[in-house]
Structures are given as C-alpha cells and as structure tokens.
Amino acid sequence: MSAPLPPPARTIDTSxxxxxxxxxxxxxxxxxxxxxxVLCVIATDPGIELDMPMWCKATRNEHLGTFREGGRFRSxxxxxxx
Amino acid sequence: MTVGAxxxxxxxxxxxxxxxxxxxxxxxGIEVKAVNFYTGLCITETQRRKxxxxxxxxxxxxxxxxxxxxxxxxxxxxxxxxxxxHMLVHPRWGYGANANPCxxxxxFMMRRAREIMVAEGAEFVFTGEVxxxxxxxxxxxxxxxxxxxxxxxxxxxxxxxxxxxxxxLPEREGKVDRSRLLDISGRSRQRQMALAAELGLSGWPQPxxxxxxLTDESFARKFFDxxxxxxxxxxxxxxxxxxxxxxxxxxxxxxSPRAKLVVARNEVENALLEHHVAGRARLEARDVVGPVAxxxxxxxxxxxxxxxxxxxxxxxxxxxxxxVIGWREEDLQEFYEVEPERDEARIEALRL
Numbered sequence: 200m201s202a203p204l205p206p207p208a209r210t211i212d213t214s215x216x217x218x219x220x221x222x223x224x225x226x227x228x229x230x231x232x233x234x235x236x237v238l239c240v241i242a243t244d245p246g247i248e249l250d251m252p253m254w255c256k257a258t259r260n261e262h263l264g265t266f267r268e269g270g271r272f273r274s275x276x277x278x279x280x281x
Numbered sequence: 282m283t284v285g286a287x288x289x290x291x292x293x294x295x296x297x298x299x300x301x302x303x304x305x306x307x308x309x310g311i312e313v314k315a316v317n318f319y320t321g322l323c324i325t326e327t328q329r330r331k332x333x334x335x336x337x338x339x340x341x342x343x344x345x346x347x348x349x350x351x352x353x354x355x356x357x358x359x360x361x362x363x364x365x366x367h368m369l370v371h372p373r374w375g376y377g378a379n380a381n382p383c384x385x386x387x388x389f390m391m392r393r394a395r396e397i398m399v400a401e402g403a404e405f406v407f408t409g410e411v412x413x414x415x416x417x418x419x420x421x422x423x424x425x426x427x428x429x430x431x432x433x434x435x436x437x438x439x440x441x442x443x444x445x446x447x448x449x450l451p452e453r454e455g456k457v458d459r460s461r462l463l464d465i466s467g468r469s470r471q472r473q474m475a476l477a478a479e480l481g482l483s484g485w486p487q488p489x490x491x492x493x494x495l496t497d498e499s500f501a502r503k504f505f506d507x508x509x510x511x512x513x514x515x516x517x518x519x520x521x522x523x524x525x526x527x528x529x530x531x532x533x534x535x536x537s538p539r540a541k542l543v544v545a546r547n548e549v550e551n552a553l554l555e556h557h558v559a560g561r562a563r564l565e566a567r568d569v570v571g572p573v574a575x576x577x578x579x580x581x582x583x584x585x586x587x588x589x590x591x592x593x594x595x596x597x598x599x600x601x602x603x604x605v606i607g608w609r610e611e612d613l614q615e616f617y618e619v620e621p622e623r624d625e626a627r628i629e630a631l632r633l
Contacts, residue, residue: 217330218342219319219357226356246329250342257315257348257355 204263204275207239208232214271218246222254225276229260232278237263240274247272255279287456288312288403289438290394293355294492295343297473297485298409298441303351304480305440306407309458314401315353317344318390321361321522322494325486327529331549343486350482360393366520369495370508374426379501381493383418384426391431398436405436405451411473412442412466421446441465441473494529503528503633506535510578513538527557527575533633534591540580542588542631544595545572564592567605567616571596586619591628593621 211228213221221242228238240247248265251274255262263275291303293315307313319326325340333339348355368389372382394406410419417423424446428437435450443452443462451457465472477483486492494500507528508518527543530553534542542564545551551573554563564574574592576585585608593604599621608615622628 218326219317219345220359222342222345223319223357223359244329245332246339246342249339250345253342253345253349254355257345257351257353259352259354 205237205277207275208236210239210241212241214241214243216242217244218250220244221247222250225251225254225274226258229258229276229278234278234280236278238276238278240272240276242272242274243270245272247274251276287451288314288401289451290398290401290403290406291315291353292390292394292406292408293317293344293347293353294409295341295345295347295486296409296492297470297477297482298411298414300347300351300409300482300485301473301476301480302407302409302440303347303353304482305462306438306457307351307353308480309461311457313353314397314403315344315348315351315355316394316397317355317357318393319357319359319361320365320386320493321525324492324494324497324529327494331547331553343492346484350484356397358393358397360389361522361525365389366522366525370518370520374423377417377496379496379498380504381495381501383415384423386495387418387427388430391427391433391437395431395433395436398433404456405438405449406433407438407440409441410439412439412445414466414468438462494525499633500528503533506533506541506633510535510538510541514578523557526553530554531572531574532595534588534628534631535633536576536578536580536584536587536631540576540578540584540588541633542574542576542591544574544592562608562610564588564609565607566593566596566598567607569596569598569601569604571598571604586617587622587631589617589619590622591631593619594623594628596621 211224213224221244225240251265252262260279261277263277265272265274289306289311291313293299303313328340368385372385374384376382398406438449440462442465444464452459512518530550531543531545536542545554554573554575562576572595576588589606592606598604603618604621606617
C-alpha cells in the first residue's frame, strides 16, 4: 500500500481552465512555497494528467500523483530544489 | 573563452528545431530558461480542448515534453491579448499564404522575449529558426528585420544557422562558442535528425511545424470573412479572443454580410458553443437530438429560416418532413418549424 499523500500547504482550483493555464497557475503557486512544501492543483482539464509530470520533470519539482475524481483531477506537487 | 555563468532565454515550441537549439546552447554550460508563448492559435491545444484526437488519444503538450526531456526550466507566457490580435489584423510585413503574419508574429514574440531577458538578467535570446527553412519568416533579410524590430540587435542567436549569420554579441564576447554552433539552412531536416540521434533526443512531433491555425487555409477563410463582414457592416476590422475560439469550432456558414451561423459537430463543440452564447442567438432542435448552433449578427427573417433549416439538417431529424428549431436570444425564445435543408449545393454555397 502506498504512503498517504502529505497535506498540501496550498491548494489552487483551476476548474474550467484549459491547457496550459492549470500549469501556468501551478507554476505561479509553487513559486510562493517553501522548498519541500506540497501544492494541490484541482483541475477539470484532463490534459493535466500528461502535463503535470512533464512540467515537474522540467522544473525539478516532484510529481506526487494526479488522481481523477469524477470529472475533476487533483494533482500533487512537492516543491523541488530549483 | 569565458563560456559559463551565462543565462539565455530560449523560445521553445517542442518541435525538433527549437529542442535542438536548447540542447546546443545548454551543452555549452549556459543556463537556459525556456519560454513558450501561448497565442490561443495552436491546433494541438485545440485538439486537447476538444477531448483529444479522433482515435481517442490525447496529444502531448510538446513544449512541456521537450522541456521535460531536456530538464530545462520552462515558462508559459500568454500573449493572446488585444495587442496580439491587433497585430494579426494589421500586420506591417503582411501575410504568408494564409492568415499567417509570421514576420510580425515573430517580432511580437521577440519583443516579449526581450522583456523576459531583461527581467531574468539573461544575456541573449535564442530560437530554433533555420535560415531558408520557411519562405517568408526565415529568409536572411527577415531574420534581420525580426532582430532589429524586436530591439534584440546582437542578442538574438539562431544556434542551428549561426555560422551562416553575423556573429551575435555573446559569440563576439566569447560567452557562446560559435565553433560549436551549426550552419544548417534550407528545408531538409536530415542534419537535424542526425543531430537529434547524436544527442539522444527522440519523440519530437511529426510533421515539423504547422501547429498554427493561421497557416490553415480553412481557418484563414473564416478569419478574413469575419474581418470583411465587420468592415462591411461599418465596424472595425478586428477580432477578439472569443472569435478565435469560435473560428476553430464547428461548421461555419455565411448567411449574408449581416449574419453568420456556427453549427457544432459533436458533444464537445456543443459544450464549447454554450460558453459563447452571450450576444448571439442559440439554436437547437426542440424534439430531436441535434447540434447546438449560434447565429451572430442581425439576420433577416429569411436568413433565420435558412439557419434553422441547416441546423435541422445536422440533427437526428434530418430525414423528417419538419423539425422544430428553438431560437433563443437572451430571454426571448421562439420556435421555427422548418423542413431540414436537403439541397447540399445550397449548403455548400454558404459554407466558409
């Protein structure tokens, strides 16, 4: 059984916004976090399942997981070293 | 040679050329911040918004994929505002084959890239442009225009063709090793593919380029139709964000200089049109399944009936003798009982 996700330091809701804006808003939100803190991004754009892992890899943040809950997604990112 | 401790802004689309440009600059030890400009006119983005390709797969965001592959910091910058749309309608250097003002668009982007360069404390901007690859925007003279008009004189590097162009400031100052840049020109991609293999890069999109709606003939027809219709009605030749979304959605019919009909092609487009009802009439069959449609402008009575007949033709009632079409404008709802349009030639004559 996988470890439970850490509680997010911040949650942003990008529902209704389409690619690339959930990532744009996530990038902005991560900037304001301490290193190691977790951001939760709520989105309705299914593209977030593809985009978030790639964005995290590019920007050296850690993608903890993206989970579908009905028509919404919750994506968890831990702020990395960059 | 003082290569190192230098920062650069790289424009990245996710295509092969811009990916290689980033890789070439990065391997000189230069810190790269990749920037992708959002215009709202990317065909792949629109496919994603509409739920993916016809085969059910979801296209990747190529700029993100490339940045992830290269592990380079990437930022999206939204330029799809009033100034950008004004440039699209009034390009100083004109259009390419369709509605693509590529030189103006590049100048617009490079001006913005220059601002980012200054804000980030970077030394130069670079792109994946290749000399002679595109007939209008990548000629030697237009590459110069883009550099000059963007305020990036001496600070706009094209790593793939650098050895064929005047040395830029960072090359002259030894911050970029010119001997490790390339001398590629023309439309062939053989050298780029060989370099990609050498650098271990794969997965770039095929075919090259062509992701912009403005280069699409059908989109261009609808783009200029809107401008012409607005001008003919005494208005300004202008487009807005809303227009761009509608131009890439549905079947379009020019009913008259006064009125235009947009008919959704599937459930996703139905939902998209529902977001753009304000200021337009919304049409839908009352008793049978059919598409959502919008009419913009000021149609005559006859044009209303033509629109209703076309909407009926694209629904389940297309073979019925009569279909009732609901016509709603703000709080006003009317119903038109019409025979679905069966004259394909007439439909085609109106189609944009």
